[in-house]
Amino acid sequence: MELDFERCYRAVDSRDQRFDGWFYTGVTSTGIYCRPSCPAMTPKRRNVRFFPSAAAAQGAGLRACRRCRPDAAPGSPQWDVRADVVGRAMRLIADGVVDRDGVPGLAARLGYTERHLHRMLRAELGAGPLALARAQRAQTARTLIETTGLGLAEVAFAAGFGSVRQFNDTVREVYGTVPSQLRTGRGSRPAPGGAGTITLRLAYRPPLHAAALLEYLAARVLPGLEEVRDGTYRRELRLPHGPAEVALTPTSGHVVATLRLADLRDLAPAVARCRRLFDLDADPEAIDQTLAADPVLAGVVAAEPGVRVPRSVDGFELALRAIVGQQVSLPAARTTLTRLLTHPTPTPGPTPTPGPGPGDQEVCVTESASPRRKPLDHPGGAGGGGGTGGDGGTGGTAGRAGRAVGVGVWGFRGRRRCWGCRMRRSGCRSPDGRRSGRSPGRSPPGRSTWNRVGTGPRRYDG
Numbered sequence: 001m002e003l004d005f006e007r008c009y010r011a012v013d014s015r016d017q018r019f020d021g022w023f024y025t026g027v028t029s030t031g032i033y034c035r036p037s038c039p040a041m042t043p044k045r046r047n048v049r050f051f052p053s054a055a056a057a058q059g060a061g062l063r064a065c066r067r068c069r070p071d072a073a074p075g076s077p078q079w080d081v082r083a084d085v086v087g088r089a090m091r092l093i094a095d096g097v098v099d100r101d102g103v104p105g106l107a108a109r110l111g112y113t114e115r116h117l118h119r120m121l122r123a124e125l126g127a128g129p130l131a132l133a134r135a136q137r138a139q140t141a142r143t144l145i146e147t148t149g150l151g152l153a154e155v156a157f158a159a160g161f162g163s164v165r166q167f168n169d170t171v172r173e174v175y176g177t178v179p180s181q182l183r184t185g186r187g188s189r190p191a192p193g194g195a196g197t198i199t200l201r202l203a204y205r206p207p208l209h210a211a212a213l214l215e216y217l218a219a220r221v222l223p224g225l226e227e228v229r230d231g232t233y234r235r236e237l238r239l240p241h242g243p244a245e246v247a248l249t250p251t252s253g254h255v256v257a258t259l260r261l262a263d264l265r266d267l268a269p270a271v272a273r274c275r276r277l278f279d280l281d282a283d284p285e286a287i288d289q290t291l292a293a294d295p296v297l298a299g300v301v302a303a304e305p306g307v308r309v310p311r312s313v314d315g316f317e318l319a320l321r322a323i324v325g326q327q328v329s330l331p332a333a334r335t336t337l338t339r340l341l342t343h344p345t346p347t348p349g350p351t352p353t354p355g356p357g358p359g360d361q362e363v364c365v366t367e368s369a370s371p372r373r374k375p376l377d378h379p380g381g382a383g384g385g386g387g388t389g390g391d392g393g394t395g396g397t398a399g400r401a402g403r404a405v406g407v408g409v410w411g412f413r414g415r416r417r418c419w420g421c422r423m424r425r426s427g428c429r430s431p432d433g434r435r436s437g438r439s440p441g442r443s444p445p446g447r448s449t450w451n452r453v454g455t456g457p458r459r460y461d462g
Contacts, residue, residue: 003050011036012048024051024070026062033057038068085110086124089117090132094272096265098133099160100240137161138174140268145182147198150264152179158264198267201254204280207306210250213278216310219330220321222337237273237313239266246274255280279308 003023011019019036026033026049033051034040051057054064054071064071069081089110092098097106106129107114118128125132141159144150150158156167171179210231218228226235232249242262249256255278259270275281284306292301312318320340325333 003052005050008036008050009045009048012038013042015039024054024057025049026051026057026060031062032065033062033070034065035068035070038065038070040065040067082120083124085112085117086120089121089129090125091272091276093129093132093136095269096160096240098129099137099265099268103129133160134170135174136268138170141167141171141179142175142182143198143200144264144267145179147200148264154264155179158267160265160268198259198261198264200257200259200271202248202257202271202275202278202280203254204278205283205285206253207284208250208255209304209306209308212304212307213250213310220334222334222341224338224341235313237270239263239269241266244270246270248274248278250278273313276311277313279311282308284308 008019008023008025012025015037017037021035023036024033025036025038025043027043027047028049029043029047033054049060051060057070058064089106092106092109097109101108103114103117107117110117112120121128121132127135137160141155141161144155144158145152148155152167153164156164159167161167161170168179171177171182175182214228214231214233217226217233221227226233228234232247234245234247237244237246239261244262244266245260247258249258255274257271257274259267259274261267261270288301288305292298312321321333321337324336328336
């Protein structure tokens with residue numbers, strides 16, 4: 001590929017991220033090569049060479065810059081570290097981590113200092129973690145005011161506010177009115193399901209292929225944990241403050257969500273996980289447009305628009321499903337996982353419990369010398385761990401599935417399952433289904449598009 005020096009140098013001088021992956025900048029005076037957007041000082045013209053690929057730069061005797069990491073694969077978390085961390089931070093904030101553990105807890109979960117985390121969020125979103133959590137608390141409070149009969153003081157603490165005064169000031173500033181006015185004219189009676197039951201409408205961008213979504217989930221339901229019946233998906237959740245039950249019914253324009261919560265402080269995490277499960281934040285028009293550019297897929301996309309990627313409410317559960325489904329057939333995997341749900345779990349303490357509830361993540365696996373059972377004992381490898389499902393990013397259990405014992409050692413099928421885990425757990429940052437910032441339907445010369453959908457029947461049991 002022929003590279004125009006002047007155009008490439010202008011892109012480097014302006015640090016234009018749109019050219020990342022299209023070419024690489026080699027600096028002969030330092031012996032390194034960088035991305036066009038590298039924040040380092042722009043090198044002099046006489047010391048610059050441009051390469052069409054990282055391999056070409058390496059062949060010229062240059063090493064990768066440790067600051068911009070040009071050798072990372074497009075679409076991987078290392079390719080755009082800041083955007084990947086911000087995406088994980090937003091999922092954790094939606095899961096209520098800031099309300100429970102504060103900004104220090106959020107920074108610790110992400111592995112960054114509070115100052116650097118604040119800097120990244122401000123650069124990407126224009127607001128820090130406290131402001132983002134505050135906006136979410138305000139939205140949660142409005143939902144509780146309009147859909148429940150709770151007193152305003154109860155709403156304040158259920159939404160995560162530290163005091164009634166803080167609640168009043170925030171609602172007045174965000175919505176321009178006092179909390180009592182938000183309830184005027186709204187149905188403030190408790191939901192028919194009783195105390196702790198809230199019915200919400202989860203909006204989405206149409207179209208939504210609800211039949212395909214429910215069909216996928218129905219084929220993988222675990223008795224006692226979830227079910228699909230009469231167009232409604234029901235399951236139990238384990239949330240930070242207690243168990244919950246959810247019922248999701250797709251309708252025209254929105255998904256009706258009925259939540260039965262043990263603690264109303266879990267409303268925001270429950271809604272975030274329901275939206276993630278049904279992939280309601282995706283942009284199906286952009287996705288369909290990108291897939292329709294492939295002549296093999298164009299007919300299928302036109303016939304069935306709005307197909308979503310069924311996600312997961314918990315990374316640990318997703319990793320277990322992927323490992324078990326990789327080693328056995330789908331019906332056998334359901335049988336195995338159902339046994340795990342009912343297997344007694346020893347817990348520390350003087351009083352033993354009969355076993356985990358349907359939503360518990362810590363499942364006990366019978367001792368066995370079989371190498372096929374070993375991945376179930378340690379699904380996250382050396383760094384595995386269940387957590388509470390709030391670690392929404394490649395740094396969580398599902399993100400480590402690619403390094404897990406037993407995942408990826410089964411050839412192409414194992415590698416495909418690892419990518420499936422990452423996509424279903426972490427999702428995609430861009431609306432057309434790509435993780436990189438590249439334009440839809442385009443890839444750098446000489447690179448294959450990792451997210452290109454192949455042809456022929458595929459089996460995925462996770």
